[in-house]
Amino acid sequence: MLELKNVKKSYDGTPVLTDISLNIEDGEIVSILGPSGCGKTTLLNLILGIVDSDGGQIIYNGKDITDVPMEKRGFNIVFQDYALFPNLNVYQNITYGLRNNPEISSKEEVEDLIRLLGLEEHLNKRISQLSGGQKQRVALARTMVMKPKILLLDEPLSALDGVIKESIKDRIRTIAEQYNLTTIIVTHDPEEALTLSNRVMIINEGQIAQFGRPEEIIQRPENGFVKKFILNQLEIKKNNIFTLFAGQLAQQAQVG
Amino acid sequence: MRKNREIKAIFAVMAVFFAGFLAVPMISVLVRSFTGNGEPASLAYYVEVLTGRGFLRALGNSFVVSICSALLATVLAFILAYTIHYTNVGKRYKWLISKAAILPMLLPTITYGFAIIYSFGKQGLLTKLFGRQLFNIYGFNGLLLGYVVYTLPVAFTLINNAMGYIDKRFMIVSRLMGDSPLQTFRMTIVIPLLGTLATSFIQTFFLCFTDFGIPASVGGRYEVVASVLYAEMLGSIPNFGNGAVVALIMIIPSVVSITVLHILEKYNVRYNKISPIELKKGVKRDAVFAVLSGAVLVFALSMFVVMFITPFIEEWPYRMNFTLEHVQAVFEDRQLYGVYVNSVMVALITAFAGTLIAYGGALVTARSTVSGKLKKVIDSIALVTNTIPGMVIGLAYLFVFTGTPLQNTFPIIIICNIVHYFSTPYLMMKNSLSKMNASWETTAMLMGDSWVKTIARVVTPNALSTLLEVFSYYFVNAMVTVSAVIFIAGARTMVITTKIQELQYFNEFNEIFVLSLLILFTNLIARAVFRRLARVSESRQSKAKVYKFSVKKKAA
Numbered sequence: 016m017l018e019l020k021n022v023k024k025s026y027d028g029t030p031v032l033t034d035i036s037l038n039i040e041d042g043e044i045v046s047i048l049g050p051s052g053c054g055k056t057t058l059l060n061l062i063l064g065i066v067d068s069d070g071g072q073i074i075y076n077g078k079d080i081t082d083v084p085m086e087k088r089g090f091n092i093v094f095q096d097y098a099l100f101p102n103l104n105v106y107q108n109i110t111y112g113l114r115n116n117p118e119i120s121s122k123e124e125v126e127d128l129i130r131l132l133g134l135e136e137h138l139n140k141r142i143s144q145l146s147g148g149q150k151q152r153v154a155l156a157r158t159m160v161m162k163p164k165i166l167l168l169d170e171p172l173s174a175l176d177g178v179i180k181e182s183i184k185d186r187i188r189t190i191a192e193q194y195n196l197t198t199i200i201v202t203h204d205p206e207e208a209l210t211l212s213n214r215v216m217i218i219n220e221g222q223i224a225q226f227g228r229p230e231e232i233i234q235r236p237e238n239g240f241v242k243k244f245i246l247n248q249l250e251i252k253k254n255n256i257f258t259l260f261a262g263q264l265a266q267q268a269q270v271g
Numbered sequence: 272m273r274k275n276r277e278i279k280a281i282f283a284v285m286a287v288f289f290a291g292f293l294a295v296p297m298i299s300v301l302v303r304s305f306t307g308n309g310e311p312a313s314l315a316y317y318v319e320v321l322t323g324r325g326f327l328r329a330l331g332n333s334f335v336v337s338i339c340s341a342l343l344a345t346v347l348a349f350i351l352a353y354t355i356h357y358t359n360v361g362k363r364y365k366w367l368i369s370k371a372a373i374l375p376m377l378l379p380t381i382t383y384g385f386a387i388i389y390s391f392g393k394q395g396l397l398t399k400l401f402g403r404q405l406f407n408i409y410g411f412n413g414l415l416l417g418y419v420v421y422t423l424p425v426a427f428t429l430i431n432n433a434m435g436y437i438d439k440r441f442m443i444v445s446r447l448m449g450d451s452p453l454q455t456f457r458m459t460i461v462i463p464l465l466g467t468l469a470t471s472f473i474q475t476f477f478l479c480f481t482d483f484g485i486p487a488s489v490g491g492r493y494e495v496v497a498s499v500l501y502a503e504m505l506g507s508i509p510n511f512g513n514g515a516v517v518a519l520i521m522i523i524p525s526v527v528s529i530t531v532l533h534i535l536e537k538y539n540v541r542y543n544k545i546s547p548i549e550l551k552k553g554v555k556r557d558a559v560f561a562v563l564s565g566a567v568l569v570f571a572l573s574m575f576v577v578m579f580i581t582p583f584i585e586e587w588p589y590r591m592n593f594t595l596e597h598v599q600a601v602f603e604d605r606q607l608y609g610v611y612v613n614s615v616m617v618a619l620i621t622a623f624a625g626t627l628i629a630y631g632g633a634l635v636t637a638r639s640t641v642s643g644k645l646k647k648v649i650d651s652i653a654l655v656t657n658t659i660p661g662m663v664i665g666l667a668y669l670f671v672f673t674g675t676p677l678q679n680t681f682p683i684i685i686i687c688n689i690v691h692y693f694s695t696p697y698l699m700m701k702n703s704l705s706k707m708n709a710s711w712e713t714t715a716m717l718m719g720d721s722w723v724k725t726i727a728r729v730v731t732p733n734a735l736s737t738l739l740e741v742f743s744y745y746f747v748n749a750m751v752t753v754s755a756v757i758f759i760a761g762a763r764t765m766v767i768t769t770k771i772q773e774l775q776y777f778n779e780f781n782e783i784f785v786l787s788l789l790i791l792f793t794n795l796i797a798r799a800v801f802r803r804l805a806r807v808s809e810s811r812q813s814k815a816k817v818y819k820f821s822v823k824k825k826a827a
Contacts, residue, residue, distance in 0.1 A: 098438065112449055
C-alpha cells in the first residue's frame with residue numbers, strides 16, 4: 016500500500032501542491048486527473064522520487080521512503096514521449112535493464128511480456144520506424160521487465176489516436192490485473208481516467224478535489240470544480256454521442 | 272507558375288555573383304598551379320613544393336598542432352557546457368560561463384599572438400606575475416595556446432547548443448534501469464553527443480589548420496602551411512605557381528573534413544521533445560565543475576588581460592605609470608583612425624549585402640517550388656564556401672583581379688568577406704525559413720498579394736530575428752578576419768587587421784592593443800545592439816501569436 020501524508024511542494028516560493036494525503040491499495044489502477052498546471056505531474060514526480068517533497072511523508076508498505084532515492088524505491092515510469100533510446104533497437108530497449116541486473120526477469124518472462132504486448136514482429140526495428148502505439152508498448156515492456164512495485168504512467172494515451180487508444184487501455188488493464196500491479200496514471204482527459212481506472216483522484220490548484228470510484232464521481236460530485244471541469248465535459252460528449260445514435264436508439268426503443 | 276519568376280531572377284543574380292567571385296577565381300588557382308606566372312603548363316611547381324625540404328615538415332607540423340588543439344578545445348568546451356547543463360551551480364555563474372567562453376571570438380587572431388607574447392614572453396605580464404617564464408612561447412606551445420583559445424568559442428557554441436537539445440529525462444530512465452553513474456553518463460550524454468563532439472573536433476581542426484594570424488606572430492621557426500603560403504606570396508619575389516600549389520594542398524584536409532561532417536550529420540541523435548528535469552543533487556560534482564570551468568576560462572582569458580593594461584602604461588615594463596598617451600596617439604593619427612573607420616564601414620556593408628545574399632539564397636531553397644537542381648546549386652555553393660579557407664580565397668582574388676579596376680578597392684574586400692562567410696548565414700536563414708508555415712505564400716496570394724508583397728509583409732517580418740543574427744554574424748566576422756584579406760587589402764584600403772599585421776613589423780604593440788580594443792568594443796556593442804533588436808522583434812512576433820490565440824479562444 017502506498018500512503019502519502021501531508022505532502023507539500025513549492026517552486027521558488029509558489030506552492031504547487033499544498034497538502035496532499037492519500038492511500039492507494041495494492042493492484043489498484045488510480046488516475047490522477049486535472050487541468051494543466053494543477054500539480055499532477057509534480058505529484059507523479061514526488062512518488063517516483065525525481066523531486067524531493069518540502070514536507071510530509073511518503074510511506075510504502077509501512078516503510079517511510081520519503082528520503083529513499085529514486086533508484087532504490089523500486090518504482091518505474093513510462094514517460095509521455097516514451098524516452099526510448101534512439102540508438103538501440105526495440106529488443107535492446109526492452110532488455111536494457113537486464114544488462115545491469117540480469118536476474119530481474121527470466122528469458123521466459125521477457126518473452127511473455129513481448130507476446131502480451133504484441134511486439135514479436137518488431138524486435139529488430141529501430142525506434143524511429145515505430146508508430147506511436149508501438150513505441151508506447153515498447154516503453155511499457157521495457158519498464159515491466161524491471162518488475163516495478165508501482166507502475167507510473169505519464170499521459171499514456173494523449174499522443175495516440177482513436178482505436179489505438181482503446182487497445183492500449185486494454186493492455187494497461189491486462190498488465191495491471193495479470194501482475195497485480197499498482198498503477199498510477201496521470202491524465203488530463205476525464206473520459207480516459209474514468210473508463211480506465213478503479214479510482215480517480217481529481218486535483219485542482221494543488222489540492223485533491225475528489226478521490227473516489229468513477230461512479231461516485233459521476234453520481235456525487237463533491238464540489239463545483241468537479242461538476243464544471245469533469246462532468247460538464249462528459250455531459251457534452253454524451254449528448255453528442257446520443258444525437259449521433261438518436262435514430263438507432265429510437266428504433267431499438269420501438270422494437271423493445 | 273508566376274511566383275517562380277522572381278525566384279528565378281534571384282537565382283540568376285546569385286549564380287552570376289558566385290560564378291564571378293567563386294568559380295572563376297578558384298579555377299584560376301588551379302590553372303596557376305600548372306602555369307605559375309604564365310609559363311606553359313607543367314607539374315614543375317608541384318614537384319618544387321613537394322620536394323622542397325620545408326614544406327612537408329610544415330604540413331606535418333600543421334597536422335600535429337591542429338589535431339592537438341582541436342582535441343584540447345573540444346574537451347575544454349565539453350567541460351564548460353557540462354557545467355552549464357548538468358550541474359546546479361548558480362544561474363549567474365552559468366550566465367558568466369556562456370558569455371565569457373565566446374569572448375575570444377570577438378578579437379582577430381592576429382591579436383592572440385601579441386597577447387601571448389606580452390603575457391607569457393620574457394617581459395610578459397604573467398611572466399612577471401609568476402616570477403619566471405612558464406614555457407617557451409614561440410613554436411608549438413604558442414600555437415597550441417593560441418589555437419585552443421581561438422577555437423574554444425566555436426567548440427563551446429556547438430556543444431552547448433547540442434546539450435540543450437538532449438532530452439534529460441533519459442537520465443531518469445537510465446537510473447531507474449539500474450545504470451551506474453558512469454553508464455548513465457555514457458548512455459545519456461556521450462552517445463547522443465558523439466556526432467557533435469566529432470563535428471566540434473573537425474570544425475576546430477579546420478580553423479587551426481587554415482588560420483594565419485596566430486602563426487604570423489608566435490609561429491617562430493615552427494612552420495605551418497599558412498605561413499609557408501604567406502612566405503611564397505609576399506616574399507621579395509612572389510611565386511604564383513608555388514602559392515597556388517600550397518593553396519590547393521591546404522584545401523584537401525578541409526574538403527575531407529567537410530565530407531566527414533556531412534556523413535556524421537546522419538548519425539546525430541534527434542529527440543522529439545526536450546523535457547527539463549530537476550538535476551540530482553551533487554555538491555561535490557558542482558564544486559568540481561565550477562572550479563574546472565573557472566580554471567578553463569581564467570586560462571583562456573588571462574592572456575588578454577595584458578591588452579587592457581599595457582596601452583595605458585608609459586613604457587612597459589620600464590616606466591610603469593598610467594597614461595592615456597597611446598590611446599590619444601591612435602585617435603590623433605589620422606591614418607590609424609582612418610583604418611578603424613574603414614573597418615567599420617567594410618563590416619557594415621559586408622553585413623548588409625551579405626545578409627541580402629544569404630536571404631535570397633535561402634528564399635530559393637526554402638520557400639519556392641523551383642526544380643531541385645537549382646536548389647542543389649545553391650546548397651553546393653554554401654558547401655564549397657565552407658570548405659575554402661579565407662587565405663585561399665584571398666589568393667584567388669589576387670590572381671584574378673590584379674590589374675582590373677577592382678584591385679585595391681573596398682568592394683573586393685567586401686565581396687571576399689561575403690563569399691568567405693556565406694555558408695553559416697545561409698544555413699541559419701534556410702533553417703529559419705523552412706520552419707515557417709509552408710502555405711503562407713499561397714494564402715497571401717489568394718488574398719491578392721503579389722510575391723514581393725508577401726515576402727515584404729509576411730515572410731520578412733517573421734524572419735527578422737534571424738536576419739539580425741545573420742547581420743551580426745557577418746559584421747563581427749568581417750571585423751576580425753585576417754586570413755581572407757591579407758592578400759587583397761591595399762595601402763589605401765587598409766582595414767584594422769591588415770594594419771595590425773603591418774604594425775607587427777615595427778613592434779608597435781601599444782597601437783596593436785589599442786586597435787584590438789577598438790575591435791573588441793565595437794563588436795561587443797554591435798552584438799548587444801543586434802541582440803536587443805532581435806529580442807524586440809521576437810517578442811513582437813510572440814505577442815502577435817498570443818493575440819491570434821485569444822481570438823481563436825473567443826471564437827470557440
